[in-house]
Amino acid sequence: MANTKKVQDKVAIVTGGASGIGEATVLAFAENGARGVVIADIQDEKGQKLAESIGANRSTYIHCDVTDENKSNPSWNLLFNSTASSTHHELWSANYSRPRPGLIRQTVCNKRSWCCSMPEARGACDGEGVKGSVICSSSTAANLVASTVTDYIMAKCGVVALMKCASYQLAYYTKSQLIPPEMANAKKVQDKVAIVTGGASGFGEATVLAFAENGARGVVIADIQDEKGQKLAESIGTNRSTYIHCDVTDENQVKSLVDSTVQLYGQLDVIFCNAGVMSFGQQTVLDFDLGLLRQTVRSKRSWCSSMPEARGACDGGRSIICTASTAANLVASTVTDYIMAKCGVVALMKCASYQLGKHGIRVNCVSPGPVATPMVCEANNMGVEELEKLFVSICCLKGVLKAKHIADAVLFLASTDSEFVTGQNLMVDGGYAFQGAVN
Known part of the structure; x- marks a missing residue:
């Protein structure tokens, strides 16, 4: 570094x-x-x-x-x-x-x-x-x-x-700046051990690779996509990465995952709470149910409660990063459950950052803008190129927002570069949240 x-x-x-x-x-x-x-x-x-x-x-x-x-x-x-x-x-x-x-x-x-x-x-x-x-x-x-x-x-x-x-x-x-080779070769999470939920694809996969490239001693991929997760772990090397099947809505599985990680690697420094679901329902405030909200917030809360019990690196500086969404800053005529769920994640992060600070644990959110991940492509029934053309038209900055940009933000929040950053919601959206700007 x-x-x-x-x-x-x-x-x-x-x-x-x-x-x-x-x-x-x-x-x-x-x-x-x-x-x-x-x-x-x-x-x-x-x-x-x-x-x-x-x-x-x-x-x-x-x-x-x-x-x-x-x-x-x-x-x-x-x-x-x-x-x-x-x-x-x-x-x-x-x-x-x-x-x-x-x-x-x-x-x-x-x-x-x-x-x-x-x-x-x-x-x-x-x-x-x-x-x-x-x-x-x-x-x-x-x-x-x-x-x-x-x-x-x-x-x-x-x-x-x-x-x-x-x-x-x-x-x-302006445009998105390319990372110079010297920075790309930095070992930002050298010798750290991380869990990435939803790590088999999308933002999770990009972050798993970023952690591995930046010196992590162990990266645990937690997902329910067994085949993809196992292949990803093998591509990194079984001495440095492990796939564990985990349904993050089950608190017992979450606790077991944390225990297994500490048993395997002797410590736990970073948790990227990325696993989630999307909603494209037509729910409004008049007819929505609390299912997605309850499921989303509960899955994030379980990680916050388990981190203080896990043994971290001896030099301190543990970090929890949650995936929220720019949707938490927008309004819409439908998808009320999804927007409320993401607002709930941001609120939980803020409370957790205050309450876990005494344990030396930083808690932050990363809020991605529109990215053509496999889940988004499937939900919209569109291909990557077609979706990216659409997304480029609604973002301010030039270029295409990719999963790697989100992974870079997570890497920053997991590293010592952000050692005094906590309670923050880092928006990585190329200006997408400005779509409601007054012209």
């Missing part, structure tokens, strides 16, 4: 890069192969020293007041906008509830200016278009309430809202 070059040959700007989170990010970019890192700040002495410590051939300090939109750079692939200010104003009391707009305007305007400059910048090009990434520093305060600091909280909520709008509006200028 130490030798992984995650931003190989990329050029990045880091605003507020002379200290704090910005400085840490500058050093991370430099250590991970960036060809150039521009440190933008108003702390000249600190910024220049940091650039010199990296090397003048790979890092430059530029004095920049990010509230001035005339400041820009013509060639970059990555932007981390970490410049911020804090506030200690007591902006609310029984007699005063009007926030001061200065900080809000200043914060949102400096983020907006960078979003505007991205399409004009010349990024790395693979012949199909510009690829780039804008990352903005927000704050957990955007999800909280407080008796004071109203301007700060409003400003951070504004940054989140700007990010969501920009991700939809700038999709035309």
